Amino acid sequence: MPARRGRRRGSPAELPVALVTGAGSGIGRATALRLAADGLAVAAADIDRDAAEQTAQEAVQRGGRASGFPVDVTVEESVRELAHAVREQLEVPWAVVNCAGWDETGPFLDTERSFWERVLAINLLGVVAVTHAFLEAMTEAGTGGRIVNVASDAGRVGSSGEAVYSGAKGGVITFTKSVAREAARAGITANAVCPGPTDTPLFRSLPERLQEALQRAIPMRRLGEPEDVAHAIAFFASGQAAYVTGQVLSVSGGLTMAG
Numbered sequence: 001m002p003a004r005r006g007r008r009r010g011s012p013a014e015l016p017v018a019l020v021t022g023a024g025s026g027i028g029r030a031t032a033l034r035l036a037a038d039g040l041a042v043a044a045a046d047i048d049r050d051a052a053e054q055t056a057q058e059a060v061q062r063g064g065r066a067s068g069f070p071v072d073v074t075v076e077e078s079v080r081e082l083a084h085a086v087r088e089q090l091e092v093p094w095a096v097v098n099c100a101g102w103d104e105t106g107p108f109l110d111t112e113r114s115f116w117e118r119v120l121a122i123n124l125l126g127v128v129a130v131t132h133a134f135l136e137a138m139t140e141a142g143t144g145g146r147i148v149n150v151a152s153d154a155g156r157v158g159s160s161g162e163a164v165y166s167g168a169k170g171g172v173i174t175f176t177k178s179v180a181r182e183a184a185r186a187g188i189t190a191n192a193v194c195p196g197p198t199d200t201p202l203f204r205s206l207p208e209r210l211q212e213a214l215q216r217a218i219p220m221r222r223l224g225e226p227e228d229v230a231h232a233i234a235f236f237a238s239g240q241a242a243y244v245t246g247q248v249l250s251v252s253g254g255l256t257m258a259g
Contacts, residue, residue: 015039015040015041015065016039016040016041016093016094016095017040017041017042017043017086017090017091017092017093017094017095018032018035018040018041018042018043018093018094018095018096018097018237019042019043019045019082019086019093019095019096019097019130019134020032020035020042020043020044020045020097020099021045021046021071021073021097021098021099021100021126021130022045022046022098022099022100022101022150023042023044023045023046023051023052023055023056023068023099024044024046024047024048024050024051024052024054024055025046025048025051025200025201026099026198026200026201026202026226027099027150027195027198027200027226027229027230027233028044028046028055028097028099028100028150029044029051029055029226030225030226030227030229030230031097031099031226031229031230031233031234032044032055032056032059032066033055033058033059033062033064033230034227034230034231034233034234035095035097035233035234035237036059036060036062036064036065036066037059037062037063037064038234038238039064040064040065040094040095040237041065041066041067041090042056042059042064042065042066042067043066043067043069043086043089043090043093044056044059044066044067044068044069045068045069045070045071045082045086046068046069046070046071046100047070047071047072047073047100049068049069049070052068052069052070053068054068055068056068067089067090069082069085069086070082071100071130073100073121073122073125073126073127073129073130074118074121074122074125074126076129079126079129079130079133080133082130082133083133083134083137086134087137092134092137092138092140092141093134093138093145094138094143094144094145094146095145095146095147095148095237096130096131096134096135096138096145096146096147096148097147097148097149097150097233097237098126098127098130098131098147098148098149098150098172099150099233100122100126100130101122101123101150101152101202102118102119102122102123102202103119103123103162103165103202104205105161105162105206105207105210106161107161108163108164111163111164115164116164119164119165119168120164120167120168123165123168123169123172124168124169124171124172124175127149127172127175128175131147131149131175131179135147135179135183135188138186138188139183139186139188142186143187144186144187144188144189144242145186145187145188145189146188146189146190146191146236146237146238146241147176147179147183147188147189147190147191148190148191148192148193148233148236148237149172149175149176149190149191149192149193150172150192150193150194150195150229150233151169151170151172151173151176151192151193151194151248152165152166152169152194152195153194153195153196153250153252153255153256154166154169155167155168155169155170155171155172155173155194156170156173156194156248156250156256157256161210169194172192173192173194173248176190176191176192176246176248177190177192177246177248180245180246181246184245189236189241189242189244189245190245190246191236191241191244191245191246191247191248191249192247192248192249193229193232193233193236193248193249193251194248194249194250194251194252194256195224195229195251195252196218196224196250196251196252196253196255196256197211197214197215197218197223197224197252197255198223198224198225198226198228198229198251199223199224199225199226200226203223214255217255218252218253218254218255219253219254219255220253220254221253222253223253224251224252224253228251229251232249232251236249
């Protein structure tokens with residue numbers, strides 16, 4: 001739970017707001033529920049408006065505060081509309097968590113430009129667009145804040161069958177570090193969480209043999225759960241991480257151990 005307003009620079013309001021993209025399922029949904037449980041007012045955003053509202057309703061049923069919002073992170077106007085709606089209905093977010101993502105696996109030479117552009121638009125440019133839409137208002141609010149971007153271990157070490165996705169997520173990592181440098185004086189931190197194989201709808205879309213092979217390769221011999229990643233995100237989004245910025249945390253059960 002973040003510190004309260006008025007105690008020091010970098011502290012949020014009495015009811016701080018957290019925006020979570022990709023909140024309709026998987027890691028985004030688990031993160032929205034976790035942050036609501038931690039006492040933040042959650043703006044659950046997703047391209048599937050019904051799914052976003054379902055996540056918000058579940059958070060409310062659990063005693064949290066949340067609202068659902070539609071957004072297509074690949075469309076600049078949609079992102080601007082989201083920023084306006086969140087500020088009007090809630091307030092300037094204390095935390096912005098970019099969870100929206102998409103991929104399809106396959107050999108790089110079997111892909112074409114339309115696929116590359118979609119992967120980059122969702123996984124990299126979507127993060128850039130959402131961060132740009134909220135960061136100025138967060139800076140002007142003068143209370144600091146948190147930016148947490150969900151990258152991937154594929155962006156740290158590469159991944160066969162995910163060449164463009166790996167490149168996009170590597171871009172998220174270095175973008176996060178650059179924003180961390182620029183936003184530090186405003187008391188705003190920026191960090192990246194890198195999931196390994198995690199039991200999400202995206203993972204379950206992989207061929208079954210690949211799912212089994214990935215699971216066998218994990219030293220802990222199990223897939224990550226969305227909640228495992230949400231716990232790491234919640235730390236970076238909290239007041240406890242006030243002096244942690246520009247960092248990359250792998251949540252992979254030991255699958256990758258690169259420094």
